[in-house]
Amino acid sequence: MRANTPSLAARVGSVAGSPVREILRLTARPEVISFAGGLPAPELFDTDGIAAAFRRVLDEEPRRALQYSTTEGDPGLRAAAAARLTARGLPTDPADLLITTGSQQALTLVASALLDPGDVVLVEEPCYLAALQCFGLAGARVVAVPGDEEGLDPAAVEAAVVRERPKLLYTVPTFQNPTGRTLGAARRRAIAEVAARRGLWVVEDDPYGELRFEGEPVPWIAAFARDAGAADRTALISSYSKIMAPGLRLGLLRAPAPLLRACNVAKQAADLHTPTVNQLAAARYLADNDLDAHLARVRSAYRERRDALIAGLPDALPTGSRWNLPQGGMFVWAALPAGWNATEALREVVTHDVAYVPGAPFYPGEPDPTTLRLSFVTHTPDEIADGLKRLAKGLR
Template sequence: MPVPLPGRAALPALAARVRVTGGSPVRDILAVTARPEVINFAGGLPAPELFDREGVADAFRYALQETPAQALQYATTEGEPVLREQLAARTTARGLPTGADDLLVTTGSQQALSLLATALVDPGDTVLVEAPCYLAALQAFGLAGARIVAVPCDEDGPDPQALAELVVRERPKLFYTVPAFQNPTGRTLSAGRRAALASVAARHGLWIVEDDPYGELRYEGERVDWIAAHPDARDRTVLLGSFSKVMAPGLRLGWLRAPAELRRACAVAKQAADLHTPTVNQLAAARYLTACDLDAHVARVAAVYRERRDALLAGLADALPQGSVWTRPEGGMFVWARLPEAYDTTALLPQVLAQDVAYVPGAPFYAGEPDRATLRLCFVTQTPPEIEEGLRRLGRGLGVLG
């Protein structure tokens, strides 16, 4: 806090929760990498040239011209019925029977995380997460005063036996997971792993928060059913969805599907947070879903992202030090790499940035003991030639290439 001027008393301190929960290191890196010459593998930014500008502009035009009184007015906290109907139909078509009333529209799925933290977590409560974990989920739970404990993970994701032991020992409120093309690892949980996690939740009493913003961006392999669709977990899983990665993140449109009591608690938290998600954005998205074919758009985007993933995977062996390993995601936006033990990716970042290329060091993604040799690379924002050049720079920055 600044020192007060003479004669003026010091102001009360900020709340403890904001003093202990820092800002996002990814956002800090994005600020450093804003220079146009930087090839940025750090951000998690969808490729802007692939946004359906025409389709989205037409949808906004329609919402504003045909339904201006509604589009520009306050709306219900739960969300526009016309959008919720369509979201429910899409969720049902993917194997999870859902009605419009099962859903709460949120201002991005990030808000869903904050609402759930408010609705479920008292200060000091334990929240279980994956190791490593989506950074801003650590922030949302941290701001609610949660004690965040990492569940040991292997290559296939969280270990169900370890989860069961932690649930018995720590009595957590919830377990947070990103089961498809996880941020940051790109890893996807198998059907068997999902069933085992659902069974732990059923046997031991646990909420599962299943965050799925990337599931539609699949480049190969078969879709795996949601944990929320598993009979053991239906009454105790909150499923989060988002248009950020398939339509546009600037719309700030997400949703949560939760059992009634928890959904109502989230709606109360949302009233206090922002009353409702912007009406015009909701109506435009609903119009988009009627007038355009979102699945066809996603297929076009996925075809391009697949090429970019392949370009990154093809060049990594030459760019990373010998002995490095990395994931091979079947979809999504991220590859996760581990360099040999002696490397510290946080300490190395300045010399990599000096080569005009950026990654996110792995350490901040860990709730517990960090693996400092890890890093995250986002492959969707650059074209294959830019990715190849970025990898050459990365190799130079890491001292692999001369």
């Protein structure tokens, strides 16, 4: 008699796969115009500059590039990343940073270092979907904090801290995924003050901050935390995926020394270190090229694409629909009229070779079935106009 197969870990069975990834699989056909993915525009990658950086690294120091490296990350890349954060208003030393295999790994490491099964995590509603998966795999209990069109409500955060006794608050305060909202400076300061008063960890995720089309940059929560006395409980996650290329899988974690040491140990257990050749090439690229000039070109194209999407939505969505106008990032958040279900409508929409992401999976609590996320960066304005015509037919 054959013995029963041992079961999988309970935490794996309790966390669903990403609906966004499932939708991307369904819409992988070249004829589909997809507003579903959060993918940077590949034609805007600086392929020549990145290729030249890899060639120089492999020509000049091939043995180092192809060898194991330290867990903390390449010193040159950490120095360049620290200088960039400092120039943007957050004084940072290279020793404050850990290079990670994408910012998603940084979030996973923080969850591993801070969370025990049953710990409470506060999140925005709606929330970045992969963060919900990450906290679920850590065995945490996720509690949504209400907000409004301006993002998290600091008073609601403090009330949730008193009621739920959470370990941490996770937020994407700038051009949030999925809503595109940006939290204002006053609210960021207030959240830092809540963290100082209540002993709350704040994990701030910033993959989109350098994709601003208009308006003035807002300081990080981490910057306000210094003045509020919460610098010892504030972590900042960032990424090169949206500003260089996601295929490099390069992210970074800025955190207080005790948390950074714990995440370093967790990373050793996960993958030893981020690929050496990718780190050296990124450092070389930053030394040899003007990333800000490249980003100016990217932002100009993305703004034009955002404007094309916004201009076409009145004709594409049913009368009574609502949407926002993000000042940057990659996403527009929309809501169909009451009574509509964006998940059910997608089945018909996909038959017209166009797609979006329903908003429901982004809610850790009771979802709003009318909501949907539209990404505007992957297609040209002409393609966006065509896609919106298809969307109108699908929703009609």
